[in-house]
Amino acid sequence: MTSFRVLIIDDDRLMRNSLVDLIEASGWIAKPLARATDAARWIAQFQPDVILSDVRMPGMTGLDLLKSLDAAPPIVLISAHGDIPTAVEAMNHGAYSFVEKPYDPKRLLLILSHAAEQYQMRQSNDRLKERLHQLSGLDRVLLGQTPEMQRLRDAIAMVALSNTSVLVQGETGTGKDLVARAIHDLSSRCDAPFVAVNAAQINAENLPNLARSAAGGTLFLDEICACPPDLQPVLLRLADAGEVLDAALGTPENIDLRIIAATNEDPQDAVAQGRLRQDLMFRLNGFSLHLPPLRARPDDVVLLAVRFLHDFAALYEIPAPELMDADTSALIAHNWPGNVRELRQVAERCVMMAKQGLGTMREALSGAALDPTDRPGLREAVAAFERQMISKAIQQHAGRMDDTAAALGIGRRTLNEKIVKLGLDKDALL
Numbered sequence: 001m002t003s004f005r006v007l008i009i010d011d012d013r014l015m016r017n018s019l020v021d022l023i024e025a026s027g028w029i030a031k032p033l034a035r036a037t038d039a040a041r042w043i044a045q046f047q048p049d050v051i052l053s054d055v056r057m058p059g060m061t062g063l064d065l066l067k068s069l070d071a072a073p074p075i076v077l078i079s080a081h082g083d084i085p086t087a088v089e090a091m092n093h094g095a096y097s098f099v100e101k102p103y104d105p106k107r108l109l110l111i112l113s114h115a116a117e118q119y120q121m122r123q124s125n126d127r128l129k130e131r132l133h134q135l136s137g138l139d140r141v142l143l144g145q146t147p148e149m150q151r152l153r154d155a156i157a158m159v160a161l162s163n164t165s166v167l168v169q170g171e172t173g174t175g176k177d178l179v180a181r182a183i184h185d186l187s188s189r190c191d192a193p194f195v196a197v198n199a200a201q202i203n204a205e206n207l208p209n210l211a212r213s214a215a216g217g218t219l220f221l222d223e224i225c226a227c228p229p230d231l232q233p234v235l236l237r238l239a240d241a242g243e244v245l246d247a248a249l250g251t252p253e254n255i256d257l258r259i260i261a262a263t264n265e266d267p268q269d270a271v272a273q274g275r276l277r278q279d280l281m282f283r284l285n286g287f288s289l290h291l292p293p294l295r296a297r298p299d300d301v302v303l304l305a306v307r308f309l310h311d312f313a314a315l316y317e318i319p320a321p322e323l324m325d326a327d328t329s330a331l332i333a334h335n336w337p338g339n340v341r342e343l344r345q346v347a348e349r350c351v352m353m354a355k356q357g358l359g360t361m362r363e364a365l366s367g368a369a370l371d372p373t374d375r376p377g378l379r380e381a382v383a384a385f386e387r388q389m390i391s392k393a394i395q396q397h398a399g400r401m402d403d404t405a406a407a408l409g410i411g412r413r414t415l416n417e418k419i420v421k422l423g424l425d426k427d428a429l430l
Contacts, residue, residue, distance in 0.1 A: 004028045004050060004120075005028070006028055006030050006048055006052055007033065007039070007043065008020060009032075009033045009034075009051065009057070010078075016032045020032050031046045036059065036060040036062065036065040049119050050074050050112050051072065051074070052076050053065055053076070053078070055081065056081055062077045066093050066095055074096035075095050076095070076099060076108075076111055077097075078098075078100075079099075079100060096111070143304055144299075144304070145299065146292075152289065152291065156179060156182055156186070157186065159287045159289070160186035160187045161187070165239060165286040167267070167281075167284050167286075167287070168262040169288065169289065170264065170290065170291030170292070171291075172339065173338040174293060174340060176222070177220070177406070179291065181406055184217065187218070189216060192215070193214050194217055194218050194220065195210060195218070195219050196222065196412060198223050198413070199222060200223050200227065200228070202228075203231055207231060207234055207235065207244060208244040208246060211238055211257060212244075212253075214255075214257045217257060218259075219259050220260045221261045223262070224284065225270035226275075227276065227280075236280045242256060259284060294340055294342075294343060301332055301343070302328055305361065308343065309351060312348045313354075316355055316385065316389075321354045324361075326360070329362075330362040334365060341409065349382075390408065393407050394424075401416075
């Protein structure tokens, strides 16, 4: 049986003791108070799941208490002077319920139980959202105060609890891969593999191997609208029935996994053009998440820029560059075709320039300060810093390239290209 914590407030000692006896006889924990003026301190200390308060008390009434508390546990008011106007006022100000004395013990316990259960559920959801916000990479991409970003964070927390397929839509650079990884990390499959692959680069023959490697976990298919035609019926069978065909044995193999797909275009357009099967699109679109472009939330641009500057400044071990008025104006005026990924790159460029005593955020955004004719040797310095940053990230994540790319805020393909371009030896770093 669940043990709830009940804060009881009543100036009548006999009634207070009677309520305590009832609560404790039910296996719950009770904390009695004689005055509502002490409630705020005891809410913080006792952390009740529900508050049971008398209405008429000296100093502060139950209604006064109700109006004074913000984001408190549910409050059930109880009174020997119950009347309709008082009950209506109590409910209008957020009371969970209103009970008249003498009370029915069974009914009162039922009301308290329902109130406490709802509060615990809400607290559990809040903790889940907090865990979501603290995920490496995701909190940087989904940082923002706009209502759209809040709804997106809430939706990710919700869909992570289910096992349905998810379609993540958004422009290039909005963080679709990090969102997919966050859904996996928050789900019951978090201890199983997360396998990310570009749907345009696989075929029907290698899909069984990919599915087996993701067994029990999540298969993330990026650029799903570019999926080859011969792969789509095989993928549909995997999404619909959890089966792949073993070519060697000629028999179906059942594989338990979750599919998350992503696209930077409208899947309905791909269906209309005959590039994507409609039944496959419907099956993959069990739940849809839309990532807004950065230009649609200008209020978040400066907030993100400051966060990225501090992140990279810590990485490069220098004080974070400050944003001047000209920097802020340039950030807000820019259209951000590369979205959050572009902003991260600009912030990193600014920090690298600051380490050399060069440039501002506005110049980093324009690219002028990186002109090799104006800044001799800076290109080599940038390459050296990239080499240092990627090397450190590879070591920190023990060579797990998906995690390394997520920590750096870039795609896996981009990371591979940079490793080749910079001449890094992954094995030598580990």
